[in-house]
Amino acid sequence: METRTITVPGGSLQADNSGTPGNPAAVLVHSGIAHAQMWSPLMRALDDEVFAVAYDCRCFGRSTTTLDGEFSDLADLGSVLDAYGLESAVLVGESRGARLAIDFALAHPERVGGLFLLAPDISGFDTPVTDDERPLFDAIEAAEDAWSVEELIAHEVRLFVDGPSREPEPVRAAVREAVAEMSRLNYAQQRDTPDFVKTEPAAGRLAELGCPVRVLVGDADTVGMRAMAQELERACPQASLVRVPDAAHALTLEHPETVERELRSWLRDMGGTGE
Structure with missing residues (x-):
């Protein structure tokens, strides 16, 4: 590489x-x-x-x-x-x-x-957004408005890595952590x-x-x-x-x-x- x-x-x-x-x-x-x-x-x-x-x-x-x-x-x-x-x-x-x-x-x-x-x-x-998905999207929007980065990352990982219809099972732990780590680097330069x-x-x-x-x-x-x-x-x-x-x-x-x-x-x- x-x-x-x-x-x-x-x-x-x-x-x-x-x-x-x-x-x-x-x-x-x-x-x-x-x-x-x-x-x-x-x-x-x-x-x-x-x-x-x-x-x-x-x-x-x-x-x-x-x-x-x-x-x-x-x-x-x-x-x-x-x-x-x-x-x-x-x-x-x-x-x-x-x-x-x-x-x-x-x-x-x-x-x-x-x-x-x-x-x-x-x-x-x-x-479209279903009624079941709406609380997660609202939580992401609220965390973004407050610029609560760790809370924002947690909600995004829950919605996008696990998915709205699945529980956060241990088998996806490595993927959740990889996304969280990349998101922290991204959000460090995205406030402004x-x-x-x-x-x-x-x-x-x-x-x-x-x-x-x-x-x-x-x-x-x-x-x-x-x-x-x-x-x-x-x-x-x-x-x-x-x-x-x-x-x-x-x-x-x-x-x-x-x-x-x-x-x-x-x-x-x-x-x-x-x-």
Whole structure:
């Protein structure tokens, strides 16, 4: 694994890469409850046939930013592709990272050979919340308003790692701690953040995604996340959906073998990434 710093306007992005540059390229965009470290096991597993790049988005992990002006997540993603000399690549994104990948593919379709989306969020989508889920979402909002970081992390881990319908069983203890540790690093720089450039919402535009799209969603994830996964399957011309049993939101950490198998198989079926 190699690490580099990518300079962007008003900040820097830390990126890791693995595999041989001549192999099909995939750029991995982390979820909002993690940073690029979440991808390390997957990158090691795939380095025999994929050139993989994972980076910390602005205000996450090891990346830096100033409080002056505003920044664009989509421009930052483009800077990552440019830094590695990639005209195009497959984008692999989980949750918030999936939202960025979708938005980037709509803005720059010529640079995206395919979308592999885990527990996907869709910008502008009217996300349903059930009565059973509402108390956890309200608790997260209250902790965020009070900036009670440890309480915020505890509620997010409960909702997204265990899932609203599952108890916090010991088998997921390592995943809960990994998410909590990454979240602490993220929240250390998120109390005050610069403005970001808003983009046109993807909801209602999904039919414009002409590239292959594979979606994975856990059957114990929130109703809203499962609804967005189904919407991608319905609306995208080349989309397919895989429902992962006994899985909540943190698919890459909870079921790494499933994610590796599905991504490897999907890439082989496509015959490359269009690098």
